[in-house]
Amino acid sequence: MTADPIAPEPPLELPWRRLHPLSPLLRGGLFLLVVAGIIVANLRDRVFEVFFPSDVIDAMGPNESDLIDYIVAERLVIWVLLGLLLVIGIIVGISWLAWRFSTFRITGEAVESRRGILFRQHRRAPLERIQSVNLQRSLLARIVGLTEVEVQTAGQGGKVSLQYLGHREAKLVREQILLAAAAAGAPATLAPDIDSTGDAQPAPTSTPAPVPATDSATEFAPAPAQPAQPGNPAELAPAVDFAGQVYGGTASVLDGRLRDLADFDIDPSARETGMLIKVPVTRLIASILLGSEMLAVVVIALAIVAASIWGSPMALAGFLPVGLVMVSLLISQFNRGFNFALSRAADGVRVGAGLTATMTETIPFGRVHAVEALQPIGWRPFGWWKVRITTAGHSVAQGGQNKLQNTVLPVGRIDDVLRVVETLLHEGDGREDRRAALSEALVGDGTGFVGAGRRAAWLLWFGTRRAGIRIEDAESTHASLRVRRGWFTRTLVIMPIQRAQSVQLGRPFAHHLLGLATLQAHTVLGPIRVQMRGVDLEQARVVFDRLAGTVVRVQSDESHWRRGTASPNVGEAGLE
Amino acid sequence: MTDTEWPTPTETWQRVSPKFAWADLALNLLLVLVVGVVYLLVTTLSDERLPLVVHLVFAGVVLVMLINAVFAFRRVKAIGYVLREDDLLFRRGIMFERVIAVPYGRLQLVDVTRGPLLRALGLATLKFVTASVATGVNLPGLPAAEAEALRDRLVELAETRRSGL
Numbered sequence: 001m002t003a004d005p006i007a008p009e010p011p012l013e014l015p016w017r018r019l020h021p022l023s024p025l026l027r028g029g030l031f032l033l034v035v036a037g038i039i040v041a042n043l044r045d046r047v048f049e050v051f052f053p054s055d056v057i058d059a060m061g062p063n064e065s066d067l068i069d070y071i072v073a074e075r076l077v078i079w080v081l082l083g084l085l086l087v088i089g090i091i092v093g094i095s096w097l098a099w100r101f102s103t104f105r106i107t108g109e110a111v112e113s114r115r116g117i118l119f120r121q122h123r124r125a126p127l128e129r130i131q132s133v134n135l136q137r138s139l140l141a142r143i144v145g146l147t148e149v150e151v152q153t154a155g156q157g158g159k160v161s162l163q164y165l166g167h168r169e170a171k172l173v174r175e176q177i178l179l180a181a182a183a184a185g186a187p188a189t190l191a192p193d194i195d196s197t198g199d200a201q202p203a204p205t206s207t208p209a210p211v212p213a214t215d216s217a218t219e220f221a222p223a224p225a226q227p228a229q230p231g232n233p234a235e236l237a238p239a240v241d242f243a244g245q246v247y248g249g250t251a252s253v254l255d256g257r258l259r260d261l262a263d264f265d266i267d268p269s270a271r272e273t274g275m276l277i278k279v280p281v282t283r284l285i286a287s288i289l290l291g292s293e294m295l296a297v298v299v300i301a302l303a304i305v306a307a308s309i310w311g312s313p314m315a316l317a318g319f320l321p322v323g324l325v326m327v328s329l330l331i332s333q334f335n336r337g338f339n340f341a342l343s344r345a346a347d348g349v350r351v352g353a354g355l356t357a358t359m360t361e362t363i364p365f366g367r368v369h370a371v372e373a374l375q376p377i378g379w380r381p382f383g384w385w386k387v388r389i390t391t392a393g394h395s396v397a398q399g400g401q402n403k404l405q406n407t408v409l410p411v412g413r414i415d416d417v418l419r420v421v422e423t424l425l426h427e428g429d430g431r432e433d434r435r436a437a438l439s440e441a442l443v444g445d446g447t448g449f450v451g452a453g454r455r456a457a458w459l460l461w462f463g464t465r466r467a468g469i470r471i472e473d474a475e476s477t478h479a480s481l482r483v484r485r486g487w488f489t490r491t492l493v494i495m496p497i498q499r500a501q502s503v504q505l506g507r508p509f510a511h512h513l514l515g516l517a518t519l520q521a522h523t524v525l526g527p528i529r530v531q532m533r534g535v536d537l538e539q540a541r542v543v544f545d546r547l548a549g550t551v552v553r554v555q556s557d558e559s560h561w562r563r564g565t566a567s568p569n570v571g572e573a574g575l576e
Numbered sequence: 577m578t579d580t581e582w583p584t585p586t587e588t589w590q591r592v593s594p595k596f597a598w599a600d601l602a603l604n605l606l607l608v609l610v611v612g613v614v615y616l617l618v619t620t621l622s623d624e625r626l627p628l629v630v631h632l633v634f635a636g637v638v639l640v641m642l643i644n645a646v647f648a649f650r651r652v653k654a655i656g657y658v659l660r661e662d663d664l665l666f667r668r669g670i671m672f673e674r675v676i677a678v679p680y681g682r683l684q685l686v687d688v689t690r691g692p693l694l695r696a697l698g699l700a701t702l703k704f705v706t707a708s709v710a711t712g713v714n715l716p717g718l719p720a721a722e723a724e725a726l727r728d729r730l731v732e733l734a735e736t737r738r739s740g741l
Contacts, residue, residue, distance in 0.1 A: 154707070392707065501678070501682050501706040501707050501708035501710075501711055502676050502677060502678040502679070502682060502706055502708065502710075502711040502713070503676070503677050504674055504675065504676045504677075504710075505674070505675045505676075506672065506673065506674045506675075507672070507673040507674075508671075508672050509671050509672065512671075512673070520710075522706070522708035522710040522711050523708055524707045524708055525708070525709055541582050541583060544583065544675070544677075545583055548583075548663060548665075548677035551663070551677070551679055552662040552663050552679050555679050555681050555682075555737075556662060556679075556681070556737060559681055559737055559738055
């Protein structure tokens with residue numbers, strides 16, 4: 001659209017490219033809006049004078065724009081206009097320079113970006129360290145038709161962000177990055193059909209099914225190592241409606257803009273394979289009202305009422321902050337969950353949501369370190385669950401309003417949870433027994449789990465009954481650690497054993513006295529704590545030994561496998 | 577007791593140098609001293625008589641810290657590690673005992689540091705860093721030569737068993 005044409009050969013050595021020419025406008029957008037606002041405010045009456053008689057103007061109140069009158073009176077118009085032109089010229093010039101100096105490229109090893117005129121900045125995200133590729137669009141950017149591409153890497157604050165690209169080009173760039181990452185890190189991503197224990201399974205949903213839909217849709221399932229072919233971005237990265245369908249027919253320019261504005265960015269192949277999960281608005285609103293955050297706010301409000309009745313009426317003043325918290329909570333949760341859709345693409349899992357500002361996050365397979373399903377007490381009658389994940393790129397403090405904050409399902413029924421977990425972990429892949437085991441772990445009575453010890457009720461209270469830990473599929477490379485816990489908020493944590501950093505058996509003081517122990521698996525920094533408290537000491541030791549053994553075996557299998565496949569001709573030379 | 581046998585029935589725990597207990601003790605006593613100085617400052621500088629609670633709190637804090645300091649020898653004895661075939665086993669703590677198993681492939685880096693106190697005793701601290709901050713495998717008070725040998729051994733083991741993130 002704007003940058004140099006995409007070079008087809010060699011496949012993954014794309015040249016330096018520029019960002020969209022309008023991007024400085026948007027990055028300095030606020031400043032320009034302020035300037036325009038001042039000019040318009042001062043010219044308001046001038047403009048009106050042209051259309052209305054002067055008595056109407058006088059009726060509107062005194063004229064505040066002394067500035068322009070002064071300028072006219074002192075005959076400075078020429079100089080002011082010249083000065084204005086000069087300022088605009090300088091701004092445009094600097095923006096143009098900044099745009100000229102902001103470039104990015106995708107190579108066989110990394111995504112790189114360069115920017116800055118005086119202070120040059122060169123950022124590099126190695127492909128095998130990429131944790132997710134996100135498309136972010138603020139409302140203003142959506143209107144202008146621009147999109148920010150953000151490449152998240154492992155490690156805090158390690159990201160390359162490309163501000164901004166045209167929306168369709170951004171989608172293409174994302175595909176190119178994901179394809180390059182898949183090619184570079186192929187052994188690291190755990191394709192389900194390559195199971196080193198020989199536990200080969202048919203993977204009906206994992207491979208992108210040949211999509212018989214439109215021509216443009218098939219472009220989304222290319223073979224790895226072949227980047228998206230150059231061509232018209234409109235055909236390669238079509239806009240998709242909320243049903244996951246590509247908007248049909250050819251469109252005029254304006255129509256195309258509107259479609260981009262309303263592009264839900266769902267992978268078109270997901271609809272065909274049935275790997276598309278959405279959240280209806282009514283359920284989202286109900287879930288926010290019944291959620292535990294809202295419950296806490298209601299409890300505080302009741303406490304204030306009680307205090308004002310039996311204490312001093314001044315306590316009612318406390319309603320103001322509580323009300324503010326409630327409103328901001330509602331808005332942020334609503335905005336984050338609105339139009340939520342999770343789809344399975346050829347190269348990863350795509351999660352998107354947003355009301356005004358939208359964000360879609362694409363997580364390549366094998367980047368998920370832990371999954372947690374939660375059910376606050378208010379959701380239990382409806383059987384709703386929320387699912388969140390830990391990946392290496394997320395920082396805990398990442399709390400912007402349009403960020404999805406590790407949530408991969410704001411609210412969903414148990415079927416949705418099962419599908420989401422399967423999609424994220426390649427768990428089951430449609431196999432009925434695994435799906436049943438997962439559902440049993442979520443809502444069942446915990447058979448097959450090592451439960452809490454005899455005297456654990458002192459520590460776990462109502463959560464004693466649900467508490468349990470289990471190593472699932474210990475024999476295969478897909479082994480996972482599952483922990484059930486909670487009463488007020490029921491949870492199920494699933495950690496692929498492949499991703500465990502270390503395992504721990506702890507005996508804090510109270511546990512020691514009661515003859516109990518805690519078991520914990522350490523993952524990268526994230527919101528999920530893979531820990532089980534109150535296990536009987538003897539049992540905990542048995543589980544610890546098994547867990548440590550499984551971790552070593554699964555991870556050494558993986559490293560052998562990496563060694564085997566990542567031979568030079570595939571790993572490096574093939575991409576150079 | 578099974579406490580001494582599990583989880584390594586065949587191998588014995590490697591311990592850190594007993595000399596480290598003296599460093600631990602000295603540091604703890606230094607802290608007691610600091611609290612004592614603060615107490616003296618508070619009592620002498622305040623114009624009015626302080627309530628009894630303040631004296632009691634200070635006395636309690638000093639007592640707990642003294643007991644904690646005396647446990648230095650027991651605490652240092654509780655630190656141990658074993659290099660198993662595929663993972664490092666580490667344990668620490670009496671009141672909050674922890675046993676941690678880290679596969680060698682998870683090693684991101686090994687850190688050997690020597691503070692002034694430890695250097696005087698000819699000791700060093702070895703830190704085993706993984707991608708998880710919670711792992712926290714920290715071997716304080718190894719003899720300097722042993723710490724460096726252990727570091728090289730760990731790096732070598734990690735090289736042969738490298739896995740992803």
